[in-house]
Amino acid sequence: MKKWDSDIVTSIILRIGVVLSVAFILTGLGLLLVRNGSDGYTLQQISDFTSNQVTSSSLLPGNIFYGILRLDGLYFISMGLWTLIFTPVTVVFVALFDFVREGNGRYVLMSAIVLTTLLFAIFIL
Amino acid sequence: MLGLIGVLLSFISIVIAGFFAGFIGSVTGLGGGTVLVPLLTLFFGVPIILATGASLISTIATSAGSASAFTKRKIANIKIGIGLEMATTIGAVVGSFTLYFIDKANLLWVIFVLFGTVLLFSLVPTIKRSLVELPKQIPPDRSSEIFQLKGQYYDPRLKRVVDYCGVRWYYGEFVMFFAGFISGLLGIGSGALKVMGMDWAMNLPMKVTTTTSNFMIGITAATGSSIYWKLGYIQPFIASATAIGVVLGSYFGAKLLMRLTNKEIRWLFFTILSFLGWAMIFRGISNSSYISISYILQNLYSVFLSIILISIAYYWLKRSRGAARNEKMG
Numbered sequence: 001m002k003k004w005d006s007d008i009v010t011s012i013i014l015r016i017g018v019v020l021s022v023a024f025i026l027t028g029l030g031l032l033l034v035r036n037g038s039d040g041y042t043l044q045q046i047s048d049f050t051s052n053q054v055t056s057s058s059l060l061p062g063n064i065f066y067g068i069l070r071l072d073g074l075y076f077i078s079m080g081l082w083t084l085i086f087t088p089v090t091v092v093f094v095a096l097f098d099f100v101r102e103g104n105g106r107y108v109l110m111s112a113i114v115l116t117t118l119l120f121a122i123f124i125l
Numbered sequence: 126m127l128g129l130i131g132v133l134l135s136f137i138s139i140v141i142a143g144f145f146a147g148f149i150g151s152v153t154g155l156g157g158g159t160v161l162v163p164l165l166t167l168f169f170g171v172p173i174i175l176a177t178g179a180s181l182i183s184t185i186a187t188s189a190g191s192a193s194a195f196t197k198r199k200i201a202n203i204k205i206g207i208g209l210e211m212a213t214t215i216g217a218v219v220g221s222f223t224l225y226f227i228d229k230a231n232l233l234w235v236i237f238v239l240f241g242t243v244l245l246f247s248l249v250p251t252i253k254r255s256l257v258e259l260p261k262q263i264p265p266d267r268s269s270e271i272f273q274l275k276g277q278y279y280d281p282r283l284k285r286v287v288d289y290c291g292v293r294w295y296y297g298e299f300v301m302f303f304a305g306f307i308s309g310l311l312g313i314g315s316g317a318l319k320v321m322g323m324d325w326a327m328n329l330p331m332k333v334t335t336t337t338s339n340f341m342i343g344i345t346a347a348t349g350s351s352i353y354w355k356l357g358y359i360q361p362f363i364a365s366a367t368a369i370g371v372v373l374g375s376y377f378g379a380k381l382l383m384r385l386t387n388k389e390i391r392w393l394f395f396t397i398l399s400f401l402g403w404a405m406i407f408r409g410i411s412n413s414s415y416i417s418i419s420y421i422l423q424n425l426y427s428v429f430l431s432i433i434l435i436s437i438a439y440y441w442l443k444r445s446r447g448a449a450r451n452e453k454m455g
Contacts (some may be wrong), residue, residue: 056355085185087343
């Protein structure tokens with residue numbers, strides 16, 4: 001079996017994360033323009049950046065899946081932004097896995113604490 | 126049709142602001158957010174809370190983009206980075222909620238002032254960085270062994286493998302809590318504070334410090350961003366435009382950085398950063414309703430103070446570099 005190099009794996013994950021996210025964002029923007037709005041908001045409301053009419057609090061992460069099936073631009077953008085958020089989570093997960101393989105108990109514990117804080121912030125807070 | 130073009134133009138204008146921010150951020154090593162938040166609030170009229178949201182989530186993208194290169198070349202120390210992330214992620218949680226309470230108390234002008242102050246103080250280690258190559262060796266302490274702070278990397282400029290060993294892990298972790306706190310509070314990567322933690326407290330070489338900090342910024346920012354999301358601080362239209370702009374800007378900035386290191390042009394960027402710092406402070410004071418200063422005066426004062434500040438820094442650095450050279454020769 002080829003030797004697993006976590007530095008290289010991390011590097012690849014980071015790159016894929018950014019590319020995927022940009023792809024989702026650009027698709028979302030295209031959909032916003034083509035369909036002249038999204039999720040019941042007009043394009044004018046969505047693009048007004050001096051007020052907070054359309055913000056993340058109305059875009060529940062749980063709705064992203066159906067939003068994407070409906071080809072809803074705002075949910076494509078949301079998917080892109082959440083891809084960004086989950087990229088570092090994946091990196092920490094890889095590090096944890098690597099420390100487990102090395103049998104480095106102290107760092108297994110530490111990366112588990114980091115991962116817990118992250119997941120706690122994402123899913124609970 | 127006209128509306129469509131207007132929307133597209135406003136999207137592109139934010140992408141350009143993001144590009145500019147990412148470019149200066151990567152050339153100076155401060156990261157995109159530090160420039161982006163002042164640009165969006167001072168010149169685009171974006172409410173500061175939405176500017177911090179857009180900035181923080183874009184920070185993940187820049188961190189991922191540049192960390193990808195540094196982890197591959199094995200300069201960033203992932204192990205040390207993850208260990209220190211315990212404090213930064215918790216700091217980011219505390220910082221994000223502090224921002225929420227400040228927002229609810231209608232005290233957002235404080236964020237302007239704090240932002241400007243942090244920006245100005247971040248300039249100190251950023252400017253000083255051009256002085257030092259490798260830190261003086263300090264004998265390993267207890268924490269070096271407990272937390273396995275040994276490492277090595279290949280330095281292409283010195284043309285050799287550099288071995289290093291970090292010390293005082295506990296101090297490092299302590300500084301990192303504040304780095305995370307500031308990141309969550311102001312929506313920036315707070316790379317300058319992370320660098321301070323690893324450079325001053327843990328005595329790691331600058332190359333390792335900056336690249337590891339870059340790697341860590343993404344994890345810290347992801348923690349804060351997910352909380353910002355639920356608080357409604359992320360406006361998808363702005364955030365997507367800045368994310369794209371900042372990624373492009375920092376990519377070109379990093380390409381150019383190779384040729385710009387220690388060149389005088391960096392002083393122009395330092396001056397711009399200093400201007401943004403002072404301008405944020407004046408805008409904050411003005412928003413506080415205690416003192417009112419017109420926009421023109423705010424900008425004039427900021428230009429004036431920046432020129433003085435950067436001139437002093439410039440001559441101070443020239444002198445200390447000259448002194449260091451004399452010492453070497455003598």
